[in-house]
Amino acid sequence: MTDTQLKIAPIGEGVSLKARAYEALKTAILNMNIYADGAELRLDERDLSARFGVSRTPLREALAQLDQEGLVRIVARRGIFIVRKTKAEILEMITVWAALESMAARLACQAASAEELADLHTLVDKFSQDEVARQMGEYSEANIKFHQAIIRAGKCALIGEISDGLFFHMRAIRQRTIFEQDRAKRSIVDHTQIVEALEARDAETAERLVREHTLRLRDHVERYVQLP
Amino acid sequence: MTDTQLKIAPIGEGVSLKARAYEALKTAILNMNIYADGAELRLDERDLSARFGVSRTPLREALAQLDQEGLVRIVARRGIFIVRKTKAEILEMITVWAALESMAARLACQAASAEELADLHTLVDKFSQDEVARQMGEYSEANIKFHQAIIRAGKCALIGEISDGLFFHMRAIRQRTIFEQDRAKRSIVDHTQIVEALEARDAETAERLVREHTLRLRDHVERYVQLP
DNA sequence: GTGTGGTGTATGGTATGCCAAAAACCAGGG
DNA sequence: CCCTGGTTTTTGGCATACCATACACCACAC
Numbered sequence A, B: 001m002t003d004t005q006l007k008i009a010p011i012g013e014g015v016s017l018k019a020r021a022y023e024a025l026k027t028a029i030l031n032m033n034i035y036a037d038g039a040e041l042r043l044d045e046r047d048l049s050a051r052f053g054v055s056r057t058p059l060r061e062a063l064a065q066l067d068q069e070g071l072v073r074i075v076a077r078r079g080i081f082i083v084r085k086t087k088a089e090i091l092e093m094i095t096v097w098a099a100l101e102s103m104a105a106r107l108a109c110q111a112a113s114a115e116e117l118a119d120l121h122t123l124v125d126k127f128s129q130d131e132v133a134r135q136m137g138e139y140s141e142a143n144i145k146f147h148q149a150i151i152r153a154g155k156c157a158l159i160g161e162i163s164d165g166l167f168f169h170m171r172a173i174r175q176r177t178i179f180e181q182d183r184a185k186r187s188i189v190d191h192t193q194i195v196e197a198l199e200a201r202d203a204e205t206a207e208r209l210v211r212e213h214t215l216r217l218r219d220h221v222e223r224y225v226q227l228p
Numbered sequence C: 001g002t003g004t005g006g007t008g009t010a011t012g013g014t015a016t017g018c019c020a021a022a023a024a025c026c027a028g029g030g
Numbered sequence D: 001c002c003c004t005g006g007t008t009t010t011t012g013g014c015a016t017a018c019c020a021t022a023c024a025c026c027a028c029a030c
Helices: A018-031 A045-052 A058-068 A085-109 A114-128 A136-153 A157-174 A186-198 A203-224 B017-030 B045-052 B058-071 B087-111 B114-129 B136-154 B159-175 B184-199 B203-224
Strands: A070-075 A079-082 B072-075 B080-081
Touching: A018 A045, A018 A058, A018 A085, A018 A157, A045 A058, A058 A070, A058 A157, A058 B058, A085 A136, A085 A157, A085 A186, A085 A203, A085 B159, A114 A136, A114 A157, A114 A186, A136 A157, A136 A186, A157 B087, A186 A203, B017 B045, B017 B058, B017 B159, B045 B058, B087 B136, B087 B159, B087 B184, B087 B203, B114 B184, B136 B159, B136 B184, B184 B203
Parallel strands: none
Antiparallel strands: A070 A079, B072 B080
16 A cells, blocks of 8 residues: 555654643553552642643643543642552442443454454464463463453444553552462453354353453452452 | 531532533533534633633633543644534443443342332333323433433442443433434333343343343434434 | 640642644735 | 735643642640
C-alpha cells in the first residue's frame, strides 16, 4: 500500500499538558506499591506542579479525572489521597469483569473471525505446552492477553473500555501474583475449554465457562487473598 | 424515634461550585432534546460561566467531567459539543446493560432479601393488573424501577454505578418512548417470569431470562429504531 | 497537667488575565 | 463571481494570585 497522502509529522507533542500530566500520574501511581506500609498516599498539588514544571491548573484537571476514575480521592482543603481499594471493591470489580467477559464470549461466538480464534488457540497452546518452564510473570502476561483477546473478539468497544478500567485498578493487586497462585493449571484447562466452545460457536457454553472461570477467581480471592 | 442529638443545619450549600455546575449542566443536557434538528449542540465556556455566575475555572472542571463521561466532547480551540450517541453506541450500551443486569439477577438469587423480592413482585403486579389504563409514560417509569430494583437486589454497588451511567445516556432515547413501542405486553410477561425465577432462587434461569429480555430490547432497537 | 481559645499555616477552591490556534471575516485581484 | 491572502475574533488551554477552611501549634488559665 503506497501512501498518496502527505503524512504530517507530529511536530510538537500535540498533547495537552493536562493529558500528559494525567498519563504521568497514572503510570506513577501504577508503578508504586501503594500497599506497602510506609507508602506515601498523599499528593500535593503545588509540589506536583513544581515537579512537572506546569501550573496547577492542568494538573488539577488531571487529578480531577483520576478522582473520577477512582484512583485518587480529592478532599477539599484536606488533601489528595491515592485510593487503596478494599477487598470488597476488588471482589465487585471481578464480578463485573465476569459479567462483561462472559458477554464478550457470547458475542465472540458470532463476531469472532477465524483468525482471532486461531490467535486465541495459539495463546492457549503456547503456555500449556511449556507451562513448567514458564515463570509466573510470563504466565500472568499470557493470561491477561488471553482474556483481552476474548473481549476484543466480542467486538463491543464499550465492554473493552470498561474492562480496561477494571484491569487497571486490579493491576496493583495482580502484580503481587497472588491471583495466580495455585491456579495456573486449572486456568489452562479452563482456557482450553473456553477456546473449544468459541471454536464450536457455542455461545451458551462459552459464556458459562468464562463466567465460571472468572467467578472462581473471585471466590479464590475472597477466600485466600488478604488485603489491607 | 426521638432525636437526642442536635441536628446542625447545613448552613450554606456545602457543595463546591464545580459540583453544582456539574449537576446543573447534566440535568440541562438531559432535559434538552438533543436529537431535534435545530438543537444547539455547542456550548461556550464564557457564556455558561456568565449565566451561572461563576468563573470559568469550576465550570471547566465540570465540563471536563462531563467530557470524560461522554456527555460532551471538548475540542481544543474548536468548542464544546453535546454528544449525540450513534446507534451503534446505543446498541453497545444495551449489550453491556444486559451483561450487568443478568449478573445482578444471578447475584440477587443469593443476596436478595424476602422484602426486596416482595417489592419486585409488587412492581410487576402493579402494572400488569391495570396495564391498559396506564399511559406509556407511567409504564416506562415502572419499567425503569423494576430493572433498577433487580440491580439493587444483586447487592453489587459497582454494577449499580455503571448501570446508572448507562441509564442516563439512554434516557434521551427512552424519552421518545420508542423503546417501549409494542413491547409493553411482552415485557410484562418477561418481568413476571423473571420475578418467579428470582423467588425460586434459580440463578441460571433468572440470569438467562434477564439477559434474553434485554437482548431482545437490543434487537428491537437495532431493527426498528432509527437514530440520526 | 490539662483543657481551651487564638493564631498561623497548609491546601484545595475560585477568580482573572493572557496566550495560541482555529475560524470567521474581509479586502483585493483575477 | 470566486479564489486568495491577511486580519480580526472566537475559544479553549494555561499561568497566576487570592480566598476559605481544616489542622497544628502554642500560649494561657485553671
